[in-house]
Amino acid sequence: MSAYIKAKGICLDVPAFLQREREASGWLGLFMGAAFDPPKRRLMRLLSDIDFELHEGDRLAILGRNGAGKSTLLRVLNNVYQPTSGTLEVNGSCQALLNMSLGFSGEATVRENIYLRGIAMGLKAAFLRHQVDPILEFSGLREKATHRLRTLSSGQKMRLGFAISTSVQNDIMLMDEWVGAGDAEFMAKAKDRMQDRVGGAKILVLASHSVGLLRNICNRGILLEQGRIIYEGDITSALKNYHELLAELRARNVVPEVAEEAAGGAQVYGCAETIRLEDGLFVVKGWILNSEGAVPGGVVVEVDGRRYIADRVEHHSRRDVAAHFGLADDRCGFHAYLDIPGAESVRDLGDSIQVFGGDAPERADAPLRVAPGFTTQLVNARRNRTKAKQH
Numbered sequence: 001m002s003a004y005i006k007a008k009g010i011c012l013d014v015p016a017f018l019q020r021e022r023e024a025s026g027w028l029g030l031f032m033g034a035a036f037d038p039p040k041r042r043l044m045r046l047l048s049d050i051d052f053e054l055h056e057g058d059r060l061a062i063l064g065r066n067g068a069g070k071s072t073l074l075r076v077l078n079n080v081y082q083p084t085s086g087t088l089e090v091n092g093s094c095q096a097l098l099n100m101s102l103g104f105s106g107e108a109t110v111r112e113n114i115y116l117r118g119i120a121m122g123l124k125a126a127f128l129r130h131q132v133d134p135i136l137e138f139s140g141l142r143e144k145a146t147h148r149l150r151t152l153s154s155g156q157k158m159r160l161g162f163a164i165s166t167s168v169q170n171d172i173m174l175m176d177e178w179v180g181a182g183d184a185e186f187m188a189k190a191k192d193r194m195q196d197r198v199g200g201a202k203i204l205v206l207a208s209h210s211v212g213l214l215r216n217i218c219n220r221g222i223l224l225e226q227g228r229i230i231y232e233g234d235i236t237s238a239l240k241n242y243h244e245l246l247a248e249l250r251a252r253n254v255v256p257e258v259a260e261e262a263a264g265g266a267q268v269y270g271c272a273e274t275i276r277l278e279d280g281l282f283v284v285k286g287w288i289l290n291s292e293g294a295v296p297g298g299v300v301v302e303v304d305g306r307r308y309i310a311d312r313v314e315h316h317s318r319r320d321v322a323a324h325f326g327l328a329d330d331r332c333g334f335h336a337y338l339d340i341p342g343a344e345s346v347r348d349l350g351d352s353i354q355v356f357g358g359d360a361p362e363r364a365d366a367p368l369r370v371a372p373g374f375t376t377q378l379v380n381a382r383r384n385r386t387k388a389k390q391h
């Protein structure tokens with residue numbers, strides 16, 4: 001049977017308890033206020049008139065700034081919240097990667113938690129028996145199988161949650177950000193599995209601030225603002241509308257608030273495409289943008305572990321990149337000019353160069369992708385130097 005999601009006129013109201021703001025005029029006043037002025041209950045509308053249909057092959061990006069309602073909508077799709085009005089039809093097995101530790105019990109053992117969580121996911125005990133070993137293996141927690149969950153580190157709990165949640169392929173996947181957990185070795189395994197699961201899902205719904213990720217994975221997008229869909233369309237036009245909304249907010253001096261993620265700042269993406277020497281300065285060309293659709297100005301090049309800050313970064317129009325990411329501002333191309341003492345040509349740089357971007361040089365710590373052409377340039381330069389030495 002085919003998988004689909006049909007949301008018609010969904011609204012969600014939740015009760016909010018509001019306490020009157022009052023000046024604390026001493027302890028007695030505070031206690032009396034708490035005793036005789038109980039919080040008022042008021043209904044708050046978190047989602048209004050949400051309408052969309054998803055069918056097989058749809059990969060939907062949910063866009064919106066902080067507090068727009070993305071996670072709330074995912075929770076409604078996952079039946080965590082019942083809509084106050086409207087109808088939701090979900091056909092197909094559904095897996096939500098929303099909260100990795102949902103359904104865990106700290107007092108139960110790791111093995112027991114696999115059953116608890118698996119059953120909460122709708123899996124049968126007989127089926128789960130065969131999943132326990134692969135889950136312990138994948139999460140690297142085989143020797144902890146009989147330990148109580150509360151004795152595990154948060155990274156280990158995350159690994160376990162990830163291994164259980166992704167142990168089976170489902171028709172529909174709901175995701176709040178791309179899941180990455182644990183150390184580098186686990187991350188690599190997790191990435192492969194995520195790619196498998198995402199590729200195997202018939203329908204994917206992904207809420208994220210990561211524009212590059214959404215652009216790569218999704219083919220459709222909805223833009224939420226204050227719990228309403230303000231735009232729906234293909235991913236390119238949805239991203240364009242999202243960036244236009246952010247640009248408009250910035251123009252009105254409203255902080256768009258999309259960047260308060262764990263990393264503590266807007267995510268920076270980009271690519272270093274070429275490097276050459278021009279009038280004694282190295283010029284790195286490429287493109288750069290951040291998750292707010294703005295163009296960061298800091299570029300740093302790391303050669304053999306030493307950081308060199310660009311003296312000057314010039315921005316240029318890159319319509320190809322702007323069209324790909326749906327940017328409101330197409331000046332995301334950059335030429336970064338650097339002085340690298342001791343290097344007189346590209347061949348002196350070696351081939352272990354990394355390029356980083358950020359809002360300012362001192363915060364330029366987001367690695368930019370290095371285009372194959374860039375690497376080829378360095379490798380050819382090194383080869384030429386070796387040949388020249390031999391002659």
Ligand SMILES: Nc1ncnc2c1ncn2[C@@H]1O[C@H](COP(=O)(O)OP(=O)(O)OP(=O)(O)O)[C@@H](O)[C@H]1O
Pocket residue numbers: 014015016044046064065066067068069070071072073
């Ligand atoms: N159970 C709840 N009770 C009251 N308010 C809530 C509840 N859940 C969410 N909200 C409010 O609803 C709004 C939307 O929250 P939600 O977490 O869906 O935003 P979001 O778009 O996912 O944001 P972010 O990008 O920061 O993750 C916020 O203002 C939040 O404070």
